Amino acid sequence: MMCQPLAYDGVVTEPRWLDQRQQRAWRGHLAVAARLQAELNRRLQADAGLSLADFDVLVALSERGDGGAPLRVTELAEALQWEKSRLSHHLTRMQRRGLVGREDCPDDARGAFVVLSPTGRSAIEQAAPAHVAAVRELVFDGLDDAQVDAWAAVSDAVLARIADAQSAG
Amino acid sequence: MMCQPLAYDGVVTEPRWLDQRQQRAWRGHLAVAARLQAELNRRLQADAGLSLADFDVLVALSERGDGGAPLRVTELAEALQWEKSRLSHHLTRMQRRGLVGREDCPDDARGAFVVLSPTGRSAIEQAAPAHVAAVRELVFDGLDDAQVDAWAAVSDAVLARIADAQSAG
DNA sequence: CCTCGTCAGTTGACGTGTCACCTACCTTGC
DNA sequence: GCAAGGTAGGTGACACGTCAACTGACGAGG
Secondary structure (H helix, E strand, O other): OOOOOOOOOOOOOOOOOOOOOHHHHHHHHHHHHHHHHHHHHHHHHHHHHHOOOHHHHHHHHHHHHHOOOEEEEHHHHHHHHHOOHHHHHHHHHHEEEEEEEEEOOOOOOEEEEEOOOHHHHHHHHHHHHHHHHHHHHHHHHHOOOHHHHHHHHHHHHHHHHHHHHHHOO | OOOOOOOOOOOOOOOOOOHHHHHHHHHHHHHHHHHHHHHHHHHHHHHHHHHHHHHHHHHHHHHHHOOOEEEHHHHHHHHHHHOOHHHHHHHHHHEEEEOEEEEEOOOOOEEEEEEOOHOOOOOOOHHHHHHHHHHHHOHHHOOOOOHHHHHHHHHHEEEEHHHHHHHHO
16 A cells, blocks of 8 residues: 555656656545445445455355355356455455354365355445445545546556566566 | 445345446456556566555655655655554555654654665666566556546545445444 | 265464553652 | 643563464386
8 A cells, every 4th residue: 555645756856757747646536445445344344343354255255155166266266357365365254253164075175165144245245335325435535437447547557567477567 | 344246146146236337447446456566566666676655655754855844753644645543554664674764743742753774765766777677568558548538537436436435434 | 896086165374453441651639 | 739630651471473483295217
């Protein structure tokens, strides 16, 4: 990841790169994306020994609860919007650390279930409150409702354009 | 990086995670950060053989121009807001591909200059227009001026809180 | 029942990022 | 001039992501 605020003026002059206002927003977004991720990751690592990726996997698993049907790898990948390959690698690492387990799927011999281990469950339960607090502290405590709505609208607009580009591409 | 839209409701109930509006904004931000980075990276890779990280390094170098004093590694790290270790690794990889070179620094025998090779210069000059176009297409063509300003304001507010948190330790 | 296309999931190679640590050099104070 | 501490930069180990290729199982058509 992770690119950084740069003006680009040295290499891009025609057609004009971005106007002043756009450049400010763009650099802001890049900086926020990079630092927020770094800071949240660092805190989560420091006080729970988890990465953001671990956290997301564990949250997705714990949301099914013990009662529900166990999650298939592909379902989990869908929920996380991850590539299957990335998830497979990550599950291998998490399995090595005892956070999750894999189980055979009786209905489809190709398939596999992913299950939350007791260790994984207690890790996520311990980690979540501090993570939530960090997001509040670093992000939402500094924004009013109107800003939050405006931000969401921007995100929706950008996501729509990305989706368009990909379906057209 | 890159975490994904998740509700977290299963693990976080008290104090209440985020309200509806905050959750929408948060998930939006995470999705935008992840997909925009992925899409821009993919395009840059596909049509110029560069990663976003390569691009940023090359832009920073090319902004000094041939006339200016060559960049010290630490200066470059500062400009990019990268850790020195990360930059050192990345320069090694880029050097292997012939995009940049390192030169001894006469004033300080510990130091090193980073220089843009002809290959690197032509790579960045070729890559920049399409990258700019992609940012326009995916981001700014879908936003009006008010949205762009609002977005920048949100970024500034979040960055300020992150900076506060870090200086407070 | 067999085969051909597809699907679930894994693997290996490789580029990337971080942390901890190291070396070589500079600088300051004596 | 020299010891002590700081600085510039690099290195190795390891976690993470992506791409392409692979294995084995499913499932529809003949």
